[in-house]
Amino acid sequence: MGATSPSPVPERAIYGFVLFLGSQFGFFLFCLWAYIPEEWLHSIGLTYWPQKYWALAVPIYLLVAIVITAVLLFGVNMNNTAPLDSIDIITDVYAQGQRTTDCHKRGIPRLKDVSISEVNKMFYLSPKL
Amino acid sequence: MMEDEAFTDINGKSISLDCQCHSSLCSEFIVSVPKVSIGKVMVYTCCVWLLAYAVFFFTENTAVLTSAIFITLAGMMFHIHFVKVDHESLLVIGSLGVQVSSSYASGRETTTFIEMGKIKDIVINEAIYMHQIIYYLCVLLKEPSDPDAVSSVVPLFQSSKPRLNCLVKVYKSCQEIISKC
Numbered sequence: 001m002g003a004t005s006p007s008p009v010p011e012r013a014i015y016g017f018v019l020f021l022g023s024q025f026g027f028f029l030f031c032l033w034a035y036i037p038e039e040w041l042h043s044i045g046l047t048y049w050p051q052k053y054w055a056l057a058v059p060i061y062l063l064v065a066i067v068i069t070a071v072l073l074f075g076v077n078m079n080n081t082a083p084l085d086s087i088d089i090i091t092d093v094y095a096q097g098q099r100t101t102d103c104h105k106r107g108i109p110r111l112k113d114v115s116i117s118e119v120n121k122m123f124y125l126s127p128k129l
Numbered sequence: 130m131m132e133d134e135a136f137t138d139i140n141g142k143s144i145s146l147d148c149q150c151h152s153s154l155c156s157e158f159i160v161s162v163p164k165v166s167i168g169k170v171m172v173y174t175c176c177v178w179l180l181a182y183a184v185f186f187f188t189e190n191t192a193v194l195t196s197a198i199f200i201t202l203a204g205m206m207f208h209i210h211f212v213k214v215d216h217e218s219l220l221v222i223g224s225l226g227v228q229v230s231s232s233y234a235s236g237r238e239t240t241t242f243i244e245m246g247k248i249k250d251i252v253i254n255e256a257i258y259m260h261q262i263i264y265y266l267c268v269l270l271k272e273p274s275d276p277d278a279v280s281s282v283v284p285l286f287q288s289s290k291p292r293l294n295c296l297v298k299v300y301k302s303c304q305e306i307i308s309k310c
Contacts, residue, residue, distance in 0.1 A: 081257050082256070082257075084258065084284045085284050090269065090282055117252055117269075120253055124297050124300055
């Protein structure tokens with residue numbers, strides 16, 4: 001299991017640094033392509049590059065997508081929250097033994113999920129919590 | 130017996146609770162929300178009409194002004210009749226049932242009656258509502274065939290949403306009546 005722990009390891013530092021250098025170099029190349037006029041690129045011989053329109057379009061698309069994702073995530077979460085009148089707020093199929101029969105024998109009572117009626121009585125009807 | 134204290138709803142707006150104990154088996158709780166304030170109405174109307182006038186200033190189309198007037202009137206009538214709740218009441222009659230009614234600002238009243246045989250309990254529950262967790266009072270219903278399982282939940286005081294101190298008062302009085310039958 002030692003190979004799968006998330007601790008810092010020299011190989012991971014090297015991977016990280018290589019990725020960092022690669023991404024900085026890639027950004028430098030992107031800036032070169034975006035700023036150098038088309039005629040100079042054609043005169044060198046590099047003719048088959050995407051249109052300059054995409055130098056603006058791709059970053060703007062990315063930023064708009066990130067903003068919409070934030071709003072969409074919030075909306076999806078609110079949509080998935082159970083409404084106030086749904087039975088899932090009170091209990092579900094995995095709740096164990098919620099019968100309200102009180103069989104107080106001597107000894108440790110049976111382990112079970114406490115029903116909401118008993119919780120309410122304990123919180124709000126007993127004189128001192 | 131009537132009591133009035135300074136309660137607020139979950140957003141901090143003040144509401145008032147009126148408990149009437151008609152007898153040891155029957156009591157009524159009325160939660161009243163403050164009425165629509167004339168200042169707010171005037172502010173909204175002025176904003177909508179100034180906006181419409183600005184649009185008219187640029188487009189020179191009088192239909193904009195007419196439609197703004199109609200929209201304001203229709204919107205106010207719709208709000209008063211369907212949205213703005215004046216007071217909500219809960220009437221508990223031991224061994225008979227529970228009646229929940231809400232009355233709107235235009236005078237319209239909607240009422241629901243739940244018979245005691247279907248009621249398992251009235252409890253205060255906590256749930257996630259939008260970005261916060263609120264306490265709300267709800268009636269747990271049971272099927273006669275399975276008296277131990279909760280079949281559905283009916284939340285109470287949905288439009289006024291009082292805070293916990295108000296709910297605890299109502300809860301204690303309800304439990305006195307329900308535990309007797």
